[in-house]
Amino acid sequence: xIWAQASDNGVIGTDGVMPWxxxxxxxxxxxxxxxxxxxxxxxxxxSLPVRFRPLPGRLNVVLTRDPLWADTGAVPANTLESALAxxxxxGKPLWIMGGGEIYASFLAKADVLEVTEVxxxxxxxxxxxxxxxxxxxxxxxxxxxxxxGDFSESSAGPEYRFVRYERRTAES
Numbered sequence: 001x002i003w004a005q006a007s008d009n010g011v012i013g014t015d016g017v018m019p020w021x022x023x024x025x026x027x028x029x030x031x032x033x034x035x036x037x038x039x040x041x042x043x044x045x046x047s048l049p050v051r052f053r054p055l056p057g058r059l060n061v062v063l064t065r066d067p068l069w070a071d072t073g074a075v076p077a078n079t080l081e082s083a084l085a086x087x088x089x090x091g092k093p094l095w096i097m098g099g100g101e102i103y104a105s106f107l108a109k110a111d112v113l114e115v116t117e118v119x120x121x122x123x124x125x126x127x128x129x130x131x132x133x134x135x136x137x138x139x140x141x142x143x144x145x146x147x148x149g150d151f152s153e154s155s156a157g158p159e160y161r162f163v164r165y166e167r168r169t170a171e172s
Contacts, residue, residue, distance in 0.1 A: 014125060021156050021158075041098065042064040137165065
């Protein structure tokens, strides 16, 4: 799963968009999800600017409850299982990219979380899932510009850092 969240309160969205603009995060997302299958909810699909739909170089699977929904470049799926089956058929890495309801639905099935933390607290109505330390371990918090795990300043202003989590195993 991949997302960006406010470091202080976990907000990921407000009024159908992210409450920040961080070009470095968008480049990170593109690099991580390239040549993969991305699964998103219909609202997330519709929040993408039309000129970026479908996300290039990726199979774009859109989860929707509407069995008649269709849009150019999107592969609709009506259940979590059908979305996973579509991804398996492609034989490519799978990334869940939102929104909040979709993250909550897939969290128990995930093995990696790629999280961009944006320093601070933001107003919004969509939140990232809670990362339970008993289930997840930080494996990298140095994906920022400095390589130290510290926050870096975006060219657009907000401070951010990349944190990767992996599901704990019996040995970890």
